[in-house]
Amino acid sequence: MDDRRTSSTDADVLVAGLLFFDAVFADLPHGPVLGQEHWTPHFAWTPGGIANFAIAAARLGASTDVAAVVGDDELSGLCRAALAREGIGTALLHRAPGWSIPVSACMGYDGDRAIITGGTAAPVPLPELLPAQGGRVAALHVDETTADWVRTSASRGLRVFADVGWDATGTWDPALLDAVDGAYAFTPNDREAMAYTRTDDARAAARALAERVPLSVVTLGGDGVVAVDSSTGEEVVAPPVRVHAVDATGAGDVFCAALAVASLEDRPLRERIDFAALVAAITVSRPGGAATAPRRDELAPWLAANPAAADRDRYGFVTTGLPAATAAPAGRAR
Incomplete structure (x- = not known):
């Protein structure tokens, strides 16, 4: 592996953060029981963590x-x-000798998933991995260490899709949201959004977060999405795409990846949200996380084969004009 560091990217989408090796056990009838062995035919391994976003975008x-x-x-x-096979550029990967990538066992049952991870934190802090220039859209979990990079993103023409993640301490300090200042979009789930904003309603939380970023998007799991565009005042409440959820691993990352790709074009907010919801729904209907995320040319055939899943009028744009493909995967740097 080439360890030369690079300070720029020419990609449409830059994804930065933690990588994992995910072993996915999906569609289990229930959670693990001590002393018992459970089999499932729905099993896959895949790069996890930020790789979910990268694979879906590619x-x-x-x-x-x-x-x-x-x-x-x-x-x-x-x-x-696996990333290279997807056409994803790997020149920004940093190899740390003696360190092993964390391993996650992802177990899907009761419409959600539980994760057990073994490993240690990455030995190189995220700010040291972030390129100084280039790119059109970036996605990362932000904190105080990345705040300066995010704040200057707009001046570089970069739209950052930010997430701050789950607060295991239960404090949900609103001051942590300062780390999203300068980002283009903030994409928490409903529990995170309500906890940080001290609200008890997802729409109220989305509105509160829209005071910080141009685009506030709160995902509701199987109940849909709420989005607020603070630059226009537009609000979108989108229903879910009706599918049998087999594996929710990486669903939020896949949704955000599709939203970021759709945002590369000047498309209506409703279409961007619906596009992302469709891609995420197809993914959760298959075992394996982002390893089963659909390609662009799968979307229309999937809708035709699953007419009960989504309203035809809602997804007319899938056949009349999707966000434009911009990649030439075979040419990405390895």
Whole structure:
């Protein structure tokens, strides 16, 4: 692996953060029981963490680079090779000798999933991985260490899709939201959004967060999405696409990836949200996380084969004009 560092990206989409090796066990009848062994035919392995976003974006036609730490272990090699096969640029990967990529066992049952992860934190902080220039859209979990990079993103012409993630301490300090200042979009789930804004309604939370970013998007799991465009005042409340959820692993990342790709074009907010909801719904109907995210040319055939899943009028734009593909995957840097 080439360890030369690069300070720029020419990709449409830059994804930065933690990589994992995910072993996915989907469509389980219930959670694990001590002393028992459970089998499921719905099993897959895939690069996880930020790779979910990167793979989904690349499959939708956006040229994509990933900035993360990998180890010199065999599982890191498998993940890097899998990313390269997807046409994702790997020149921003940093190899840390002696460190092993974390491994997650993702178990899907009762319409959601539980995750157990083994490993240690990446030995290189995220700010040291972020390129100084280039790109059109970026996605990362932000905190105080990335605040300066995010704040200057707009001046570089970069739209950052930010997430701050789950607060395991239960504090939900609103001051943490300062880390999204300068971002284009903030995309928490409803529990995170309501906790940070001290509200008890997802729409109220989305409106409160829209005071910080141009685009506030709150995902509601199987209940849909609420989005607020603070630049126009437009609000979208989108219903879910009706599917049998087999594996929710990476669903939020896949949704945000599709939203970011749709945002590369000047399309109506409703279409961007509906496009992202469709891509995420197809993904959760299959086992394997983003490894089963659909490619662009799968969307219309999937809708034709699943007429009960979504309203035809809602998805007319899928056949009349999708966000334009911009990638030339075979030419991405390895």
